[in-house]
Amino acid sequence: MSAVLDGYNGSRLDRALTQGADRVADDAGAYHDFSGRGPQIFVLEGVPAAGKTPEALEAALREQVNRIARDGISEAELQRVKAQWVAQAVYKRDSLFNQAREIGTYWVEGLPLVTAEQVKSVAQRYFGDDSLTVAHLLPQPSNAQAPRKPAMPLRHGEGTR
C-alpha cells in the first residue's frame, strides 16, 4: 500500500497531491516499516503548498487511503510494485551490510502472493480513526522577541487531532 501511494515517481500521492498549479502539497509521502515484530507505524506526511492549510492536506492524504479502501488498486499498480520489489531484492545483495541485515527475514518470498484484494482489505481494516495520530508542525518565529504561537493542545483518544 505504501508503494502504491509513494513507491515511484508518478505514484498516487504525486498525482493527487503535488502536481498542478492548484496542488495541495509541495511534498507528500507514505512509508511503513514492516520488518518489526510488533505493530508498526504507517506514516502519511506532507508539506502544504503556499496558500493551502494543513487541514486541507490532511484531508487529501486521508482521501487517498479511503480511495484504496473503497475502490482497491489496479492490477497494473500491483504488478509494478512487485516488479520493483523483486528488482530491489537483487539490488540489496550488492551491500554486505544489507545482506547481514536481511538474514532471517524472508519477506520477499511472500510478496509475489500479495493480491489487490488484500491491499484493499488492509486499507479498510487498519486505517480507522481510533488508531490514528495526527501532528501538525507550524512555523515558529525565529526571532526570540516575537511571541510564539501556542502549541496546539494535544488530545489523545477519539477525534482526529
Next chain:
Amino acid sequence: MKATHKILRRLALVAGLLSASSLWAALPIQHWTAANGARIYLVESPSLPMVDIQIDFDAGSRRDPTGQAGLASATAGMLSKGIAAQGNQPALDENALGEAWADLGALFSASAGSDRLSLFLRTLTVPDLLEGAIRLAARQLAQPSFPAAIWAIERDRTVAALKEAYTRPGTVAQRRFAAAVHGRHPYGNEANEASLNAIQVADMRAFHARFLDSCRARVSVVGALNRAQAEQRVLQLLAGLPASKPCPALPAVAEVPALTQAQTLRVPFDSAQAHVLMGQPGYKRNDPDFFALTVGNYILGGGGFVSRLTEQVREKRGLSYSVYSYFAPGLHAGPFAVGLQTRPDQADQALQVAREVVRTFVAEGPTEAELKAAKDNLIGSFPLRLDSNRKLLDNLSNMAWHQLPLDYLDTWTQAVDRVTVQDIRAAFQRKLQPERMVTVMVGAKP
C-alpha cells in the same frame, strides 16, 4: 502484464541461485575511449545480475551562468520530467516516465554537483529489462521535453524548500561560509529565489545542448557486463547526443582566489545551539599532497572520536557533541572547514580552542603515535570503501573524473603507508593559513 509475470518468475529463480559473496581479490579496471569520444571505465562484476552505470559531464554548477545559480541542478532535475516524441516513439510525461522506470524495476537519476552533472542508471541485466532500461535512459538523456509548466511548479517547490532550509541555523552558517570562502568563484555561488526566477526552460535547453556532448562524457560501469557488452550499451545510451569532432574545448573556469585576511561574521539567530564554521579554500583534487592531507585531516578532525579537535573541544572541555574538519577538493580548491555546534554562550570559547588546535597542528604536525593510529584505521578499513558495486562505481567515477592512474585503488594503501609526519606538516603549511581564515558564527551569544 504477462511479460511482467514472466520476469517475476525468472527473477525469483535468479535470486534463489545467487551466492552471498561479492568480495574482490583484485581490481581489474578496464579503460578505453569509444569512437564517439566517451572515456569508458569498466569493472566486470558478474556475481549479481545487475549493472550500475554513471555518466559524468563537465556541466556542474561551476558552469552556471552569472545570475542563474541553480541552472545545472534545475536542468538535471528536469531530465526526469518528460521526454519529447521522436519518430514513432511517443512523448512521455513525468508520470508515464515514472511508471515506465518502476515497471522495469530500474532506477535512473540525474543530479548536478559543483563540478559534474551526473546520470546514474541501475538496472537488472535480464536481457529484456536491460534493453528497456538502456533505451529509456538514452531517450531521457537526449530528448528531454523541459515542460515550462512543470518547471514553474518545481521552481516554486525549490524556493519553498530553500525558505524552509533557512529556518535552520546550520544551513545559514553553511551558506555564509561558502560565500565568504569562495568569494565570487562559482563554488560559493548557491541558488536563491532571484537566481531561480531568472531561469527559463529555454536556458535549460541551451545548457543541455552545449554541455551534454558524448565527446566529453566519462562513463563508469560496474556490473555483469563484459567489455564488448559495456561498449555496446554505452554507445546505445549516448546515441542521441552529439559526438563532436574535434571536441570543442569548454572555457576554463577561474581558480578560487586565496583569502587575503581573516574575517569573522557573526549572524544573530535564535537557536538552541550556535553553529560555528571556520576555514578557507583548500586544495585541488589532483594536488600531489592529497595523501598527506587525507591522513593529516583524519588526525586533525576527520577521524571522529579519536581526532585532536574532538579530544580538545569535546573530551577535555565538554564544549560540543560534535566537532570535525574536512577538505572538499574538486577541479578547484574546494573548502577546508572546521565545524562545531555548541551552547550559544560557549561559542567563543569553543572557537578559541578549535583555532588553537588548528594552529598547533599546522605548526607542528602530528605525533608518530597519531600517524600510526591513523594509518591503521585508514588501511584497515580500506576494503569497506569497495565492498559493493555502488561504492566501486563511486571510486571508478572519481578516478575517471580526475584522470587518476588506473592502479590508484591498488596502490591506495601503500600511498597512505608512505606518508610521514614531515609530509603532513609540510603539506598543511603549504595549504592552510590559520591567520587568514573565515569564521562564521550563527546564533552565538557572547
